[in-house]
Amino acid sequence: MKKAFGPLAALVGVMFVAAPFVVANAPYESTMGLVQKIFYFHVPSWFAMFTAIGICGVASLYHLFKNSPKADRLAEAAGELAVLFGLMGLVTGPLWGRKSWGVWWQWDAKLTIALLLEMTFISGILVRKYGGPGSDKLAAAVGIFGLAVTPFVYEAVNIWRTIHPLTSVVPTLSAAMAGPFWFCVSAFMLLLVVLLTLRVNLGARQAALDELYLAQED
Amino acid sequence: MFFRTAWLVLRKDIAIEAKSFEVLTTTLFFAVACVLIFAFAFVKEGRPVEDAAAGILWIAIAFSGTLALGRTFERERYGETLRALLLAPAPRAALYVGKLLGMLALLAIAEALLAPMVALMFQAALFSRPLLLVGLLAGGTLGFCAVGTLFAAMLVRARSRDVLLPILLYPIIIPVIIAGVRGTAALLSTPPDDATAIMWLGILGAFDTVFLTLSLWTFEPLMTE
Amino acid sequence: MDVTVGVDFDSVQLVDVSRHFGRRRALANISLTAGAGDIVGLLGPNGAGKSTLITLLATLAAPSKGEVRYGGQPASRLGPALRTRIGLLAHELHLYPELSARQNLVFFAELYGLDPRGLVDAALESAGLTDRADDAVNGFSRGMRQRLALERALLHRPRLVLFDEPFTGLDDHAVGLIADRLRALAAAGAIVVLATHDLDLADGLVTRVALIRNGRLISDEPAAPGLRARYRAQVGAH
Numbered sequence: 001m002k003k004a005f006g007p008l009a010a011l012v013g014v015m016f017v018a019a020p021f022v023v024a025n026a027p028y029e030s031t032m033g034l035v036q037k038i039f040y041f042h043v044p045s046w047f048a049m050f051t052a053i054g055i056c057g058v059a060s061l062y063h064l065f066k067n068s069p070k071a072d073r074l075a076e077a078a079g080e081l082a083v084l085f086g087l088m089g090l091v092t093g094p095l096w097g098r099k100s101w102g103v104w105w106q107w108d109a110k111l112t113i114a115l116l117l118e119m120t121f122i123s124g125i126l127v128r129k130y131g132g133p134g135s136d137k138l139a140a141a142v143g144i145f146g147l148a149v150t151p152f153v154y155e156a157v158n159i160w161r162t163i164h165p166l167t168s169v170v171p172t173l174s175a176a177m178a179g180p181f182w183f184c185v186s187a188f189m190l191l192l193v194v195l196l197t198l199r200v201n202l203g204a205r206q207a208a209l210d211e212l213y214l215a216q217e218d
Numbered sequence: 219m220f221f222r223t224a225w226l227v228l229r230k231d232i233a234i235e236a237k238s239f240e241v242l243t244t245t246l247f248f249a250v251a252c253v254l255i256f257a258f259a260f261v262k263e264g265r266p267v268e269d270a271a272a273g274i275l276w277i278a279i280a281f282s283g284t285l286a287l288g289r290t291f292e293r294e295r296y297g298e299t300l301r302a303l304l305l306a307p308a309p310r311a312a313l314y315v316g317k318l319l320g321m322l323a324l325l326a327i328a329e330a331l332l333a334p335m336v337a338l339m340f341q342a343a344l345f346s347r348p349l350l351l352v353g354l355l356a357g358g359t360l361g362f363c364a365v366g367t368l369f370a371a372m373l374v375r376a377r378s379r380d381v382l383l384p385i386l387l388y389p390i391i392i393p394v395i396i397a398g399v400r401g402t403a404a405l406l407s408t409p410p411d412d413a414t415a416i417m418w419l420g421i422l423g424a425f426d427t428v429f430l431t432l433s434l435w436t437f438e439p440l441m442t443e
Numbered sequence: 444m445d446v447t448v449g450v451d452f453d454s455v456q457l458v459d460v461s462r463h464f465g466r467r468r469a470l471a472n473i474s475l476t477a478g479a480g481d482i483v484g485l486l487g488p489n490g491a492g493k494s495t496l497i498t499l500l501a502t503l504a505a506p507s508k509g510e511v512r513y514g515g516q517p518a519s520r521l522g523p524a525l526r527t528r529i530g531l532l533a534h535e536l537h538l539y540p541e542l543s544a545r546q547n548l549v550f551f552a553e554l555y556g557l558d559p560r561g562l563v564d565a566a567l568e569s570a571g572l573t574d575r576a577d578d579a580v581n582g583f584s585r586g587m588r589q590r591l592a593l594e595r596a597l598l599h600r601p602r603l604v605l606f607d608e609p610f611t612g613l614d615d616h617a618v619g620l621i622a623d624r625l626r627a628l629a630a631a632g633a634i635v636v637l638a639t640h641d642l643d644l645a646d647g648l649v650t651r652v653a654l655i656r657n658g659r660l661i662s663d664e665p666a667a668p669g670l671r672a673r674y675r676a677q678v679g680a681h
Binding site for chain 2 (some may be wrong): 498509539
Binding site (some may be wrong): 134 | 443
């Protein structure tokens with residue numbers, strides 16, 4: 001993993017530099033106009049958030065039952081990244097909404113889902129920060145329940161109201177749009193991997209530093 | 219041993235509550251106060267906003283439920299009796315079930331007061347389908363308390379537990395509140411929309427199953443420091 | 444139902460146990476064995492890790508590293524029945540102040556699967572609370588509560604008896620009673636672990652002394668006269 005990290009980070013850098021050009025060259029969508037291009041960033045950030053939630057939930061479960069500091073660090077990193085990618089979705093979503101629905105915020109199903117999940121994982125960060133000793137277990141509970149609640153949030157909010165473009169757009173994308181779209185999805189997923197690695201390494205170094213402080217006291 | 223322990227914990231909680239009725243009376247008063255505050259926000263020129271009754275009912279349940287959770291577990295923190303319970307030789311999840319049953323009983327009493335009150339004050343036909351209403355209330359309350367009891371129990375040893383309980387609990391139980399509110403609102407339409415109410419009841423049932431299972435499974439490791 | 448069947452042990456062993464919270468260390472590499480009849484005094488200044496050690500022995504917390512063994516078996520293998528053999532009296536008394544002395548004892552007796560008849564009356568008698576049995580605990584003095592808490596912790600006749608600063612706020616008479624009780628328990632085959640920072644009380648009561656400072660075990664030896672002098676030499680000012 002360590003050897004692959006440098007090239008991987010470089011690849012992600014190149015992909016994000018190239019992305020605007022790829023997106024600009026994608027076909028112009030006539031009904032939505034230019035704002036449709038947000039789609040190439042909005043949907044991939046959504047994919048990345050769900051992946052991060054999945055990683056966080058599974059790592060939390062492992063930490064809870066196996067008491068593994070490694071899994072705890074992974075859960076912490078993934079939880080923070082779920083918030084980060086969720087934030088990207090929450091910023092790009094209303095930008096689209098302003099143009100397509102005429103208002104910045106709509107109580108649309110998917111926007112509301114994103115907001116709820118965002119809140120859940122922010123609460124995970126808060127409990128780590130303010131919960132005192134043993135808050136890793138509390139954060140693990142948030143991670144596990146956050147993952148378990150995801151399908152319910154999805155289902156409940158979806159029935160509650162939806163005016164969102166349906167997920168079925170993705171498979172029906174024209175070939176000319178699908179290329180740039182999947183390019184962006186890969187870029188976001190690789191970015192997730194890179195950031196996750198960085199954050200986990202940071203956590204591992206903090207833990208190593210803590211050990212050194214403990215050894216120093218002896 | 220499992221159900222006996224749960225029953226003992228429940229009976230003990232009832233015995234404590236029967237000495238002073240502190241949690242019950244404060245919870246009921248707070249629930250009524252919630253309804254009044256929302257009445258000021260949602261009644262215009264003497265007429266309530268459409269559908270407001272369902273929302274007010276569920277928000278009052280969620281808020282007073284949070285208050286009751288905090289108070290109930292504060293009792294177990296004082297004298298560290300929660301640790302004494304954890305030292306009992308029964309499976310630890312039995313303690314969770316006992317505390318959960320106590321919370322359900324408490325909120326059932328609160329709802330028995332709240333539902334007629336909301337129906338009267340907002341001219342809402344809540345009781346047009348009494349069985350469905352009871353089903354929705356039971357399903358929603360179980361979902362709320364299943365997660366709430368687990369979180370309140372694990373927060374007993376955390377710092378700033380008062381503020382962390384709603385912070386952790388609300389985002390996770392919002393789907394329950396949505397299901398409760400929409401299901402109840404379906405009952406309020408004329409004529410009552412049974413099919414929609416039953417659909418939301420199904421979602422509540424699925425939610426309850428998943429969250430109860432998850433809570434029972436994670437209670438022991440979550441309570442081990 | 445007799446839940447005590449199957450689990451018993453005559454020694455408890457800490458094997459290279461550590462416990463830390465991030466940068467704050469509570470315990471580091473502690474190895475310690477206590478057997479039936481021992482009264483082990485865990486001595487050390489406040490914040491040395493004595494309470495954490497008691498919590499680990501009580502199965503309320505898991506060690507970050509290492510293992511706690513009961514008769515050679517780790518806690519995870521023994522299951523909930525292990526807890527029928529452990530009794531804990533902490534500084535916080537584990538009593539419901541709203542309930543009466545009798546209600547408290549009956550509740551905990553039933554929680555341990557015991558028949559409260561007779562047992563509870565005997566416990567009230569030995570706490571000297573027979574006259575006040577039906578009064579709420581929040582009307583009791585510290586000494587009365589402490590006596591009740593002691594009986595509560597010993598109701599199920601635990602093999603491993605854990606005491607965490609049990610003498611705080613007690614008068615000499617009450618301290619004497621608890622000390623006598625400890626000796627009787629050890630003589631009857633219990634493993635007693637007593638965490639305290641009070642050397643005068645420990646002197647003459649404990650059969651073994653484990654000194655703890657900053658989460659480390661700095662000595663573990665049979666009790667001998669002159670405890671205070673050795674303590675001062677090893678732990679520093681007192």
